[in-house]
Amino acid sequence: MRMSKIVRFGADVLFGAIVIFGLYVIMHGHLTPGGGFQGGAVVATGAALVIVAYSYEEVIGMIRKTVLMAQESAGLVMFAGVALIAIGLGTTFFFNFLANSGSLFGMTVPFGPNPGELNTGGVLPLMNIAVGIEVWGGLAIVILYMLSGIGKTKEA
Amino acid sequence: MRKELSILIIIIFGLFLGLIALDLTFGEPDNTAMDDYFIRNGQEQAATNNIVTTIVFDYRGFDTLGESTVLFTAVVGVALMYRKLVRSDADENE
Amino acid sequence: MAFATSLSSGFGIWDPLLWVIAIIIGLVIAWLLWRSGVSSYKKDTEQTRPYLSGNAEPPKGEVHIRAGNLYWGFTEGIKGYYQRIVPLHTGIATDYLLWIFWVAGILLVIVMVV
Amino acid sequence: MFWNLPYIAVVLLSVIGLATILLKRNLIKIFLGVSILTSAVNLFIIALGYREGGIAPIYTYAVSENMVMATPQALTLTSIVIGVATSALMLSFAVIIYKTYGTVNVDEIKELKE
Amino acid sequence: MIPGYITTNAPALLIAVPLLGAFLSPLIGKISRDARALWVLAVMTLTALIGYLVAFLVYTEGTLLYVFGATNATLAVPPDSGGIPIRIIFTLDAMSALMVTIAVTVGFAVILYSLSSDSRRSGLEAYYTIFLLMIGAILGMVSTGDLFNFFVFLEISSLASAGLVAYKVEKGRAVEAGLKYLLVSTIGGIFFLFAIGILYGQYNALNMAMLADMIQWTPLDKLALVLVVAALAAKCGAVPMHFWTPDAYSMAPSAVTAMLVVASQASLYGLFRICFTLYGITLNYATIGWVIIILGILSMIIGVTMAIPQKDIKRLMAYHAVSQTGYMLLGVGVGLAVLGDQALLNSYGMTAMEGGIFHIFNHAMYKGLLFLTAGAIIYQVGTSDLNRMGGLGHRMKWTMIFFIIGALAIAGIPPFNGFASKFLIYESVFAFSPLLSIIAMVVSILTLASFVKVFHSVFMGPPLPGNEQVREAPRTMLIGMTILAAIVIISGVFPEFFVQNLIAPAAHALTDQAGYISAVLGGA
Amino acid sequence: MIETIIHILVIAGLIVSAVLVYHFKDLLAAALASGLFSFLISLEFYILQAPDVAISQAAIGAGLTTAIFIIAIRSTKRYEEDAP
Amino acid sequence: MIAFILTFLLSLFVYLVLTAGSGNIGLWSASELTAGVVLSLLTAAVARNFLCRARNYRMANPLRFLLIPIYVIGPFFLEVIKANLDVAYRVITLRIRPGIIRVSSDLKSDLGIFMLANSITLTPGTITVDIDEHTHDLFIHNINVGEGEEAAPVIRDHELFSIADLPRWIRRIAE
């Protein structure tokens, strides 16, 4: 069943905030504490918040399992793909080929205390995004699947 | 009988794990060579301020692939558990 | 590798090819023995039917010894052993874990003390 | 200065986790024990990397002469995710078992034995 | 012939290909059944090819290194790090190559078999996904040279195996078996992580070669060793931690069971790797050696005696798996017990280790074959109860032949491969301690006896009512079995070839700790 | 000095909440205590200068794991039987 | 579409607040601004159906947003202080007279009800216990029910607040 109207409205409002905050955590993984896992977990918790505020039947109308599953696969493929590109470039698996290259995410960082700049880190932000997408999908779908088991009696 | 055995083994384990509290000193690790290397060079090599992220995705990136795979495995496993059973599942009584 | 098929253990040598040849010879002998039998003997005729004091032969499905009855004597012979071992397999998950912990504990004592 | 306090906590937490696993009979409770044990190990690994007076291994505005070790934190991240994955799978097993057996008591889940 | 970048990156591709295939297979599984089957088969074939390539490279060129994320794949120690390997390093020596060979061979056969044996069930895209993940995890376990990486792959293989064991959800007993397996694995994983923490805290290294270079046998090292041995022995099913084995093996789908054998052998590999390579020369040989020998002897005796009265065909075979694990532990344990004494090692220790390692190879093949035949029988008969089978010999000729091959091999009857490895074990262990050798032989006889029982009750006698509709198993299942049976026969008829070219390098690689260290760290 | 006292208090709370997980017969309360345990261990990670791990533990351990446990408790039974 | 844009703007606002102080285009660096736009678009794609579920775009008016901080800092904060002093007094003396009363309000929109309920929860010795989904009547646990108040079946919302008329403010913002 759904929770009361207040909780539902609060969840709706907070979901957006949590998503943008989770994406912030993912994007700034190489500058501040956080990263793909943490940010993905934050967003997935946001999804859990929406799931708890509404009933299961309503939720599966809003959040689709197949989309989440595809998201998870896509994140992982992107992660492994970024790592594989390095082989294509003639270096090793998981080589950070973008770091200090000057292109996207390729700014150099001087040694020592500094606030950091988003446009650094090489492939690390890409991997953060990939892992974030994967963890988001994975943890949200776990909760959805576990909810689907409630109240279902044994079949056949 | 089982309860006594359990309590006994818990006590034995507690005693032996107490070794880690005796032998290691908190706050002053013995060897720090590898981590010193990370802290010294991580920022410039990977152009990253967060050394933890550098280790997670660059120096030990392969672990992270494995870790994501663990999550993926668990998710697919949970999906397998809650899948909708079809008729042929029940027919086959292997 | 003078003899490609022989396996040396440092104490002796075993040659599977010789064994295969021996098996083939044995098979040939068996075949010869089989050839020397009565050729008029046919299956599914009166010849094959055993004589059980004039009683009718029970259907084969009933005289087939099921798996549960095989080695009855063996299990009966070391019944005391089985009575000790089988109850250890309780099927309870925490008992499995308890066994692991105990093995680890005993190993700890052995390794630490010795 | 801390008298190895986190290590003592690790030992105590491990003992409590083990006790929950071995002495409790409810599956969910056992899983809670497993998660406590996992957290204890995580705490252990994090405590290994602490250096007295160190700051977090992130270069920011803060002056950094002495950073705590970063590898344990990376390992623990992995370990936490593995922990939640294991919990999810184990709990879904428990749910399915409850549906079939009607119980989550470990002592009654022993269809497979001997 | 083969492009250079593939040979250079083969160790990485060995893991990347099955994992990537697994990540994509839920999506491809949505397209159609045939696409899914083709995809799985293609991924597995590619994996197998890369696996053979890797093994070939290792056997011809020696230990293979792969440094993840470095500019140079084989430069383990960066010049500016002061002699410390900082990245994850795959270290494939001959032992790893042997395990890779086993895993990809059995994996390929099993996937072929599984394509038709499980085709009637639901949730297949998830099933194949987890299957590929499991193969990837096993390959990772056997090829990694990093402790924490080993732990990660151990966890993947645990979760994947547990998911597959519980695949037949409609039967609560399968889930029960999966749960037990998962609990044991989780505790094992926690132990392992604890050990990693202890080692890391003392030496600040995770690379096995680096740790092996620095290790000192302090009390904490002893604690770590015990935790690792307990965890991995539990994972590979040594008595008295074998209780999960019959449960999991009997309830899993047969194809999975054949793969579970390989998974537990990968744990066994980890056990040997840590005892020999990580601790190696500092180890208190005789103690740990005897511990492993005693575990082995217990496994042999209890496994086989528990197998004899079993009524379920797969449960019986599972107990035999426990018993055969005992042989491997015995053989390698004898090697470990005499590791410090070079003379003894040369006179019989090496032979014992060769026997044990050859037995790993053989066991994976014939036990896989036996489980596949059992799966074929169950697939056709619809029950796994031996009491309800009978007279299948005429209807399932090929299955019967494969079963005979497997049964004779596991019982150590020449000319199959089981005899070859047992021969090595008997002879060398007799020199170590005659009693152990005699126990091994008696266990072998009992094994034969129990397989005679299975053979009699499944294939002999008149067809029982209810079995009239039984036909021969589908063709892909037979192909899978044929591959394994062919290997069983070939390695039985030409054992010396295998021992010389595959096994002896592996045994030497295990005992050669200094070689391992210098391969990674460069110069001893 | 004050940091040491804080550290001691957090660890004491950690152990107390672990004991509570052991002690509660009501699984809901046990799951609650487990969530609290996660929060406190996250605070401990924070004190040990591991903010990455603290975020991870806060989000995963305290948020999601508790949720999963509660769903599982809802699917099974709430009260633990008395041990035999 | 309006929902998309609204969500986009709001999330961009949140992102910019989060990353304030990162550079020198105003307070932000160029890369942060780019990332903010991209991420906000993503958020808008994901969350547009959540934030504007009621399809009530009255809040799209920026003036109403300006009212919220004023409301929070002004009357609301005063009420909060008073409520806390009240709670402090009751914690020390334990002089309580609790009861659940029914409060009716003529607020219709979700946001209005939400703000009222949260204001009630945070302010004057009251907690929103339940809400009637149809009539939007709130059931409120009051720590100190006034003498004679328990007799009234329904009380009006503004009777709860003594310093400022919060419902009127909320009405101005949300209705």
Place this chain on the structure above:
Amino acid sequence: MIAELLIIICLAIGIIFNSLGVIGLLRFPDLYTRMHATTKATTFGSVFTTLAVIVYSISLYLSTIDSQFIVLGVHAFIAAFALAFTNAIGSHAIARAAHRSGIMPSPAVVDRLKEAGR
């Protein structure tokens, strides 16, 4: 100087109200009254302690023009805001759930919700 005074005042208010909240949690007779103590007093107190941090960051920003103090203040503000927002919703949910699960306010002069039959 003023900033220091403000910080101390804010911290003192925060600590006092937090303490009152916890004392109320321990002293009050039933769930709903306890919730009054925790929701209002601890939220208020925590917001005030956070306010102290914000004041600190503002004062330091004004003396040293360093953008890290903007980040500090803004993030602390967001934390406080999120705290107030979520606490209100959370305590409403708890109160509702408690009432639905049959925990009635034990000293209560009136219970309209029960009379409403919900």
Place this chain on the structure above:
Amino acid sequence: MIDPFYPAVLVLVILICLCFIRLILGPTPGDRVVAVDTVNTLTVASLVILGLIYREVIFIDVAIVYALLSFVSTLYIAKYLGGEL
């Protein structure tokens, strides 16, 4: 100027420990949830102050995560208690 924060965080942690009393005593699960909720609130406050004490700006992110997510588990428990899950 940072000195007054030290005793503040100490008091907050002591208050967290005091909440355990209600957690242990709490006759109903509802009381326990309230206690845990209080701990969450206090933890966020102490996290913010601790972040200041460690002079690490970025540590405040952890507090935001706490504040945003701590109540999700509370909601789950509340939903279960209310019999709506």
